[in-house]
Structures are given as C-alpha cells and as structure tokens.
Amino acid sequence: MDRGIVAGNWKMHGSRQFIVDYVDTLGAAVQDQSLPVGFVLFPPAGYLEFLARSLDERDLSSAVSLGAQNLHPESEGAYTGEMSGEMLKDLGALWVLIGHSERREYAAETNELVAEKFSAALRAGLKPLLCIGETEVERESGSAAEIVTAQLDSVVSYCGTDALSQGAIAYEPVWAIGTGKTATPAMAGEMHGLIRDELRQRSAELAEQVPLLYGGSVKSDNATALFAETDIDGGLVGGASLTAVDLVAIARCLA
Numbered sequence: 338m339d340r341g342i343v344a345g346n347w348k349m350h351g352s353r354q355f356i357v358d359y360v361d362t363l364g365a366a367v368q369d370q371s372l373p374v375g376f377v378l379f380p381p382a383g384y385l386e387f388l389a390r391s392l393d394e395r396d397l398s399s400a401v402s403l404g405a406q407n408l409h410p411e412s413e414g415a416y417t418g419e420m421s422g423e424m425l426k427d428l429g430a431l432w433v434l435i436g437h438s439e440r441r442e443y444a445a446e447t448n449e450l451v452a453e454k455f456s457a458a459l460r461a462g463l464k465p466l467l468c469i470g471e472t473e474v475e476r477e478s479g480s481a482a483e484i485v486t487a488q489l490d491s492v493v494s495y496c497g498t499d500a501l502s503q504g505a506i507a508y509e510p511v512w513a514i515g516t517g518k519t520a521t522p523a524m525a526g527e528m529h530g531l532i533r534d535e536l537r538q539r540s541a542e543l544a545e546q547v548p549l550l551y552g553g554s555v556k557s558d559n560a561t562a563l564f565a566e567t568d569i570d571g572g573l574v575g576g577a578s579l580t581a582v583d584l585v586a587i588a589r590c591l592a
C-alpha cells in the first residue's frame with residue numbers, strides 16, 4: 338500500500354452539467370497541490386463513461402479512478418434493470434462498491450449475496466471496495482465487532498483469503514452515514530484495528546496490503562483526526578464528495 342485513498346460515493350446525485358463543473362474544479366485543485374493520494378469517484382453507473390471522458394480531457398485520468406456503486410453477480414442474462422461487472426468495466430470502472438449499507442437496507446442484500454457480488458467483481462477484473470459496518474441498534478447491544486466480523490467472514494469463506502488483497506475495505510458504521518454523527522477517531526480506530534487483526538489472523542501480508550477506509554460523515558474538519566489513526570488508510574466520503582473542493586480538502590488531511 339503506497340498511498341492512501343480518498344473515495345467519493347456520489348450515491349444517486351449528479352448530471353452532465355454537474356460533472357462538467359465538478360471536473361473543472363477538481364482539475365484546478367488537484368493541479369495546484371499534487372497530492373500523494375489516489376482519488377476514486379463512484380458516480381451513478383449511467384454517468385461513468387461521461388465522467389471518464391471529462392477526466393481524460395482534463396488530464397486527470399491518472400489522478401482519479403472510477404468505480405460503480407453496485408453490480409449484478411451474473412455477467413449477462415435476463416435481469417431487467419441490472420448491470421454486470423463486465424459492463425461497468427467496459428464503461429470505464431476500475432472499482433466497484435460491494436455491500437454498501439444502503440444496498441443492504443433498501444435492496445435487502447444479505448452477506449451471502451454480497452459475497453457473490455465480491456466474487457463477480459473479481460471475475461470482471463474490477464477492484465471490490467467491500468463496505469462493512471454495524472447499525473445503531475447493533476452497536477448499542479454490544480455486537481458491533483461480531484457483526485463486522487461476520488460480514489468479513491462471509492466474503493472470505495466464499496471467495497478465499499487472497500481475494501481480499503485485490504480490493505479494499507471500508508468500515509462505515511450505518512449510524513454515521515448521512516447523519517452528521519461521525520464515529521470518534523478512537524471508536525473508528527478501534528474498529529479498524531479489529532478489522533486489521535481479523536486480516537492478520539489470515540495472513541500478515543494481507544493485513545499490510547489491504548487499504549482500510551473509514552466512511553460516515555467524513556468532512557474536512559474531522560478528517561485529520563480520523564486519518565491520524567494508525568489503521569485508517571483513507572476515507573469513503575458521501576455528502577462531502579459532491580463538492581470537489583471539499584473532497585480535495587479531505588484528501589489534504591491524508592497527505
């Protein structure tokens with residue numbers, strides 16, 4: 338792992354005009370600072386190609402990679418409304434979010450389906466960014482560690498330990514997403530330490546290789562303290578990633 342990652346999950350936001358303005362601002366900000374950070378943007382899938390072209394026109398393709406927010410486990414077939422990893426790769430994606438809590442909640446994605454999707458990402462040559470994290474009820478009942486471990490275990494038992502080295506993991510406590518309630522650095526650091534230990538038990542090399550990102554109300558005014566935690570290698574940013582200047586300000590906290 339030679340540099341940190343700052344990823345922006347746009348969720349269901351954006352338009353062509355939004356992308357034109359965003360890339361302009363990002364271009365100016367990135368060129369000013371030459372940050373030793375890898376950016377990854379996750380737009381809605383339909384905008385991947387337009388965003389890829391816009392980044393290319395501004396010579397930003399090497400600074401910014403693209404990812405999709407979801408995929409279907411099959412490579413093709415009669416699955417109306419779905420897109421496969423192979424198609425997303427064809428549109429310019431390098432990464433794909435797997436198991437985001439909004440998909441676990443609104444699309445009823447189970448740990449088993451998440452594991453299948455992780456495997457499908459690898460088959461398509463995409464880097465999976467596996468999202469794990471507990472709900473508020475689970476935290477309050479003291480089962481956060483158990484939940485997060487089970488989410489990780491189901492991917493490892495389906496895909497094998499080595500599969501994890503192909504991507505990254507984001508710890509996103511559900512209660513901190515879009516709520517303005519960030520986990521304290523100590524709380525986030527503790528969960529990241531637990532995830533790193535889980536990886537280390539499988540392979541010391543794997544534990545050093547896999548970037549662990551924190552997500553959940555990351556902003557430029559809390560990112561420095563979060564990124565100071567030993568086991569936090571970057572951020573997966575939702576709301577604040579919709580403003581290019583804010584995403585760059587967060588990246589500066591990591592640099």
Ligand code: 13P
Pocket residue numbers: 346437509513514515516517552553554555573574575576577
């Ligand atoms: P917010 O930064 O808006 O809390 O979203 C986090 C997230 O879900 C990123 O995937």
